[in-house]
Amino acid sequence: MAHLSELAAEPQRLSNAYQNWYRFSRNPSAVIGTAIVIICILTAIFAPLITPYPEHVGAVVNFRERHLPPSADYWFGTDNVGRDIFTRVVFGMRISLLLALVVLATAVPVGTVLGLLAGYYGGWVEIVIMRFTDIALAIPGLVMVMAVAAVLSPDLLTSMIAIAALWWTWHARLIYSITRQTRVQDYIEAAETLGASKFHILFREILPNCVSALAVKTSLDAGFVILIGSTLSFLGLGIQPPTPDLGTMVASGAAFLPSYWWESVLPGCAILFVSLGFNLLGDGLRDMFDVEDVR
Amino acid sequence: MIRPVLEVIDLCKSFPVRSPFGRLTGEVKAVNNVSFSIGRGKVYGLAGESGSGKSTIARMIMGLTPPTSGDILLDGEDIGSTGGSPAHRRKVQMVFQNPGSSLNPRRSVSQSITVPLHANGLPRADRARRVTELLDMVQLPASYAERYPHELSGGQKQRVAIARALAVAPKLLVLDEPTSALDVSVQAKVIDLLVDLGRQLDLTFLFISHDLSLMRNFAEKVGVLYLGSLVETGRTSVVFENPRHDYTRLLLASVPVVSAEEEAMRPRIPLIDGEIPTAEQLLALRKAGGGEA
Amino acid sequence: MSSALLSVRDLHVDFTTYNQTHKVLKGINLDIPPHSQIALVGESGSGKTVTMKAIMGLLRQPLARITAGEMYYDGRDLLTMPDKERVALRGTAMSMIFQDPMTSLNPVFTIGDQMRTILKYADRRLGRTRSARERKVRVLEVLGQVRMRDPERVFQSYPIMLSGGMRQRVLIAMALLSEPKLLIADEPGTALDVTTQAQILKLMKDLVEERGLALLMITHNLGVVRETCSYVYVMNKGVVVEHGSTADLFAAPQEDYTKALIAAVPRLTGETRFGTVEAMR
Numbered sequence: 001m002a003h004l005s006e007l008a009a010e011p012q013r014l015s016n017a018y019q020n021w022y023r024f025s026r027n028p029s030a031v032i033g034t035a036i037v038i039i040c041i042l043t044a045i046f047a048p049l050i051t052p053y054p055e056h057v058g059a060v061v062n063f064r065e066r067h068l069p070p071s072a073d074y075w076f077g078t079d080n081v082g083r084d085i086f087t088r089v090v091f092g093m094r095i096s097l098l099l100a101l102v103v104l105a106t107a108v109p110v111g112t113v114l115g116l117l118a119g120y121y122g123g124w125v126e127i128v129i130m131r132f133t134d135i136a137l138a139i140p141g142l143v144m145v146m147a148v149a150a151v152l153s154p155d156l157l158t159s160m161i162a163i164a165a166l167w168w169t170w171h172a173r174l175i176y177s178i179t180r181q182t183r184v185q186d187y188i189e190a191a192e193t194l195g196a197s198k199f200h201i202l203f204r205e206i207l208p209n210c211v212s213a214l215a216v217k218t219s220l221d222a223g224f225v226i227l228i229g230s231t232l233s234f235l236g237l238g239i240q241p242p243t244p245d246l247g248t249m250v251a252s253g254a255a256f257l258p259s260y261w262w263e264s265v266l267p268g269c270a271i272l273f274v275s276l277g278f279n280l281l282g283d284g285l286r287d288m289f290d291v292e293d294v295r
Numbered sequence: 296m297i298r299p300v301l302e303v304i305d306l307c308k309s310f311p312v313r314s315p316f317g318r319l320t321g322e323v324k325a326v327n328n329v330s331f332s333i334g335r336g337k338v339y340g341l342a343g344e345s346g347s348g349k350s351t352i353a354r355m356i357m358g359l360t361p362p363t364s365g366d367i368l369l370d371g372e373d374i375g376s377t378g379g380s381p382a383h384r385r386k387v388q389m390v391f392q393n394p395g396s397s398l399n400p401r402r403s404v405s406q407s408i409t410v411p412l413h414a415n416g417l418p419r420a421d422r423a424r425r426v427t428e429l430l431d432m433v434q435l436p437a438s439y440a441e442r443y444p445h446e447l448s449g450g451q452k453q454r455v456a457i458a459r460a461l462a463v464a465p466k467l468l469v470l471d472e473p474t475s476a477l478d479v480s481v482q483a484k485v486i487d488l489l490v491d492l493g494r495q496l497d498l499t500f501l502f503i504s505h506d507l508s509l510m511r512n513f514a515e516k517v518g519v520l521y522l523g524s525l526v527e528t529g530r531t532s533v534v535f536e537n538p539r540h541d542y543t544r545l546l547l548a549s550v551p552v553v554s555a556e557e558e559a560m561r562p563r564i565p566l567i568d569g570e571i572p573t574a575e576q577l578l579a580l581r582k583a584g585g586g587e588a
Numbered sequence: 589m590s591s592a593l594l595s596v597r598d599l600h601v602d603f604t605t606y607n608q609t610h611k612v613l614k615g616i617n618l619d620i621p622p623h624s625q626i627a628l629v630g631e632s633g634s635g636k637t638v639t640m641k642a643i644m645g646l647l648r649q650p651l652a653r654i655t656a657g658e659m660y661y662d663g664r665d666l667l668t669m670p671d672k673e674r675v676a677l678r679g680t681a682m683s684m685i686f687q688d689p690m691t692s693l694n695p696v697f698t699i700g701d702q703m704r705t706i707l708k709y710a711d712r713r714l715g716r717t718r719s720a721r722e723r724k725v726r727v728l729e730v731l732g733q734v735r736m737r738d739p740e741r742v743f744q745s746y747p748i749m750l751s752g753g754m755r756q757r758v759l760i761a762m763a764l765l766s767e768p769k770l771l772i773a774d775e776p777g778t779a780l781d782v783t784t785q786a787q788i789l790k791l792m793k794d795l796v797e798e799r800g801l802a803l804l805m806i807t808h809n810l811g812v813v814r815e816t817c818s819y820v821y822v823m824n825k826g827v828v829v830e831h832g833s834t835a836d837l838f839a840a841p842q843e844d845y846t847k848a849l850i851a852a853v854p855r856l857t858g859e860t861r862f863g864t865v866e867a868m869r
Contacts, residue, residue, distance in 0.1 A: 187399040194414060553838055
């Protein structure tokens with residue numbers, strides 16, 4: 001913001017937090033995204049309390065009330081064995097969010113550390129890490145995930161392992177490029193002349209400069225991980241029935257299209273809702289931090 | 296005889312020139328047989344333009360890049376053996392040109408200043424006290440410790456950078472154009488502070504700059520660098536009043552001045568298409584394949 | 589002074605950021621007579637760059653807002669004239685020399701291409717027509733005016749093939765292309781070495797005198813002011829503190845701010861007392 005430089009003589013004592021909040025609160029996509037993500041997380045946490053038929057999560061059968069359309073009793077209707085779809089969607093959301101959380105909690109730290117090391121040290125460290133990353137990136141993601149899921153027994157844990165095994169590469173790339181740019185800054189050279197340890201330079205000097213990009217990337221990724229998890233379940237390689245999963249529900253409901261449309265369309269809308277929320281949040285954060293490198 | 300704080304003897308640095316396919320095709324002599332020494336408590340000025348090698352010399356003294364040949368003695372000890380070691384870092388510190396980029400934007404003032412304290416194993420309990428002490432030395436209130444660089448003016452940032460450099464109590468401070476990014480009134484205050492600190496702490500300065508007017512007022516001795524070689528050295532007043540080398544005369548003639556007295560002491564030589572090529576013109580000639588000048 | 593080429597009357601500009609409004613210019617008065625060399629000098633935050641942008645019509649709306657004042661170029665009101673006329677003036681009647689020779693030129697086009705394009709659009713705005721052949725002739729002519737030894741070679745060069753000083757000369761040549769009456773230079777030569785800067789300043793001064801142009805120089809460097817301009821406006825915190833002929837103002841500054849500013853400049857004669865420089869806030 002070069003045009004503001006004229007004001008710089010009287011340094012602004014507006015706190016960083018205030019400036020960020022100001023920009024955030026005036027960014028519709030960030031605000032809507034945050035609202036959606038918060039709603040999803042709260043519903044997931046309090047699922048047993050807010051759902052009308054928590055027992056419908058398991059293998060309950062109630063053939064008298066199968067294929068009922070949405071109504072006051074069953075907000076999203078019932079499925080082919082008479083379970084409340086709303087209840088199952090809320091619990092499915094819980095599983096999707098858990099999947100995103102676990103995958104990102106493993107992939108982000110791994111990718112970040114590898115990216116920092118490759119970017120800062122260069123030379124053979126960079127060659128080894130980044131070429132390995134390139135190879136991992138060259139494998140078509142879904143194929144790899146399907147292969148892992150097919151070799152191991154298809155369940156939640158397997159899909160998490162499979163997705164996380166590929167996901168770190170994107171973070172490694174991102175952090176690598178930021179580190180390369182940061183490494184040549186004067187303040188890194190200053191820290192070196194001051195005798196700071198490598199650990200200090202990597203994690204105290206460079207890493208804080210990656211945080212905003214990481215936040216944007218991670219938020220965008222959460223939406224994608226949920227989509228991929230649902231895709232796997234849809235293909236029968238992810239979460240197995242009767243555990244409610246959004247992808248599984250779309251798949252089993254698809255058999256009854258178009259007459260009982262709510263059985264696949266409404267869980268599908270839930271997937272759309274949650275991944276849209278994370279994407280809007282990510283885009284909003286990107287505008288707010290003015291990060292360019294991401295994607 | 297008192298041993299000088301810094302002695303630079305026959306210092307050379309060349310960088311390899313490679314073809315696009317990585318084949319070695321020659322070398323560029325960035326620094327060519329440079330020798331000078333600075334006595335305790337003195338200010339030595341290195342004057343030069345881009346391509347003069349002044350920054351390369353600073354980097355070699357800081358142990359950031361090894362010399363091709365020649366010696367650098369700090370307090371009589373060759374840094375060839377200790378370059379980059381904690382002992383070396385405790386003797387010499389540097390203040391960078393641009394305070395905007397030499398402070399990490401994501402770290403507070405106290406976090407920046409404690410880097411060298413941490414590296415030197417000062418107990419955590421003593422650090423806060425030391426930060427206050429250092430801020431006081433550079434005439435900043437202790438409350439600034441929790442501020443971030445974007446909340447400081449350019450002059451204040453440079454004061455923080457000076458405090459950080461002083462944290463390990465070095466003997467020699469390398470100043471790489473420390474005020475060129477600052478307003479002139481702020482520059483005056485920073486230079487005044489440096490003069491004071493030098494006196495109080497018995498500091499020795501290596502002052503690198505292209506600003507001859509500033510050098511005249513700050514450095515006792517000066518060396519004029521032209522394309523990697525020292526072309527003229529001596530007491531600042533003598534060199535400025537009686538420049539011997541053509542390049543020194545060109546430099547002096549180019550300084551924009553604010554008074555008639557200064558104008559009177561500037562050499563009168565044609566600036567455009569004069570006989571003495573500027574560093575930039577000579578570099579362009581060399582690049583065009585002119586070889587050695 | 590109705591005879592002024594450019595005249596600014598009581599100009600007020602506000603900036604609004606984070607819901608806070610800052611008064612950046614608080615009533616600027618400025619006159620640039622034809623064939624004069626005027627300097628606008630001040631430290632960062634003085635408002636000199638904002639003044640320049642207001643004159644060029646480059647202020648970012650709605651962040652910056654002109655709240656009061658008038659500006660006349662050659663007797664025509666700049667603030668009320670239609671956008672189209674204003675755009676036609678920019679780059680033709682009043683033309684700007686950019687300060688950073690490294691980033692102001694597009695690295696993927698030759699100097700000749702870039703200058704011909706500028707000329708083409710300037711001609712279009714003025715409703716003139718010129719053939720491609722004539723445009724090249726004009727470009728070479730202007731490159732000669734900025735003392736390029738071999739205009740034809742420079743014409744065919746990419747920016748990377750030229751030194752910083754040569755690029756700065758190209759930027760000056762660009763500003764001269766459509767024969768402006770007023771040149772506005774923003775911190776000229778700041779990014780260059782001292783010796784190169786001295787050459788550029790000398791060149792600008794000669795050009796302005798030879799061609800009878802008016803020059804408005806925006807700078808923080810008092811030495812540069814004294815070398816190139818005959819009249820100077822000193823700005824601080826959005827107001828003009830003092831103005832007068834360069835010789836008078838440097839010999840006997842009247843205002844405390846100007847005195848302190850001049851006292852803070854290190855002297856080549858070596859008599860500067862940094863400790864006595866007063867706080868300027």
